[in-house]
Amino acid sequence: MIKRLDLHQLLDSGSFDHAAILTYTFDPIFFEEYCLANFEGLHNCKSISVLLDRGTYDKIVTGAQTDRPKKANLRYLLHPVSVPGVFHPKLVRPEKEMADAGYSEKWVTYSTPYYSAKELTVSPRRSVTVRDAAAYGLIVVQGWGTVGKMEVETPSLIRYGQMTKDELFVTAGVAQRGVTVANRSDEEDLVLLKHFGPGNPDAKGLEK
Numbered sequence: 001m002i003k004r005l006d007l008h009q010l011l012d013s014g015s016f017d018h019a020a021i022l023t024y025t026f027d028p029i030f031f032e033e034y035c036l037a038n039f040e041g042l043h044n045c046k047s048i049s050v051l052l053d054r055g056t057y058d059k060i061v062t063g064a065q066t067d068r069p070k071k072a073n074l075r076y077l078l079h080p081v082s083v084p085g086v087f088h089p090k091l092v093r094p095e096k097e098m099a100d101a102g103y104s105e106k107w108v109t110y111s112t113p114y115y116s117a118k119e120l121t122v123s124p125r126r127s128v129t130v131r132d133a134a135a136y137g138l139i140v141v142q143g144w145g146t147v148g149k150m151e152v153e154t155p156s157l158i159r160y161g162q163m164t165k166d167e168l169f170v171t172a173g174v175a176q177r178g179v180t181v182a183n184r185s186d187e188e189d190l191v192l193l194k195h196f197g198p199g200n201p202d203a204k205g206l207e208k
Contacts, residue, residue: 103120143189
């Protein structure tokens, strides 16, 4: 398993000459009052650039005066970024809520009405029941475990004529009732990609 990067430890391990922070969401008050004040790597850095989504930037600078950045373009630079379509994953539920339940799920494709996709990650020795409004196909891209009653695993080698356990189809009725996904590994995440066809009701509000 790849070791998770501890950003708190990294930012507090020493000072940097330059810092470039790429983010979609951005809370200027938290960044200015907590991050700049407490992390040595940022506190002593004289050249900080924050690149964020143009939509997020516009909401910040036109929002309530109390929520606007006080040190932008003085202590650090804000750079809004615009790209066609949607360029970042969107969490299905609050991150802490999912982490406490032993999983993470995010939209990875959702800017078109013709198709959409989610990435589901289940932590080692954890299980979760997920519900979707539409039928979907799924591909197992990491780990092994079960999806409903079916065993699944990521193949490391496929010989001619062999059947694999890395692709399934979930009907709309089963998806709506809920599918239990269990990770049987002690160490490795179980990661699934779920792909939906046109007209997925869950993705409708995310279209641009």
